[in-house]
Amino acid sequence: MNRNPLSPFFLIMAIGLVLMLVLSVNGVNNAKEIATEKEGGGAEQETAAATPEELYKQSCIGCHGDQYQGGVGPALKGVGDKLSKDEIKEVITNGRGSMPPGLVPADKADEVAEWLGTLK
Structure with missing residues (x-):
């Protein structure tokens, strides 16, 4: 049975792209959360008593x-x-x-x- 030698390469590349997408979405969510805290979304109460x-x-x-x-x-x-x-x-x-x-x-x-x- 002949296999295409590029198939594993494309499979690994697809997995890598999915992983990068998941990590970037997570990073964007973390950045939004940090920005919200800096704007005062909940952080004011913490620092008021700190x-x-x-x-x-x-x-x-x-x-x-x-x-x-x-x-x-x-x-x-x-x-x-x-x-x-x-x-x-x-x-x-x-x-x-x-x-x-x-x-x-x-x-x-x-x-x-x-x-x-x-x-x-």
Whole structure:
């Protein structure tokens, strides 16, 4: 029995296309969910009661580390010795370097800046 040597190639390609389609639809749904959260769809209640440490874990830990040791972003231990509370708030609110603005809600920026200023 003669088989077409291209049949397995087309079968694998079809499976790959279906997989890519499923993953892209999932990615679009995740992007929509993230956009909704950023617009305030449910995230406002979470951050309204969030402590500075909880906000750090949600938004900052990925770049500044679980022990504030730094990584992609600078170390935050002793940042209060280098910057004033207002300067820390300015960085939190407007970003700096590769840090984007708005990672912490504006109404929580004072609390987070004060808390960061006390890290040793």
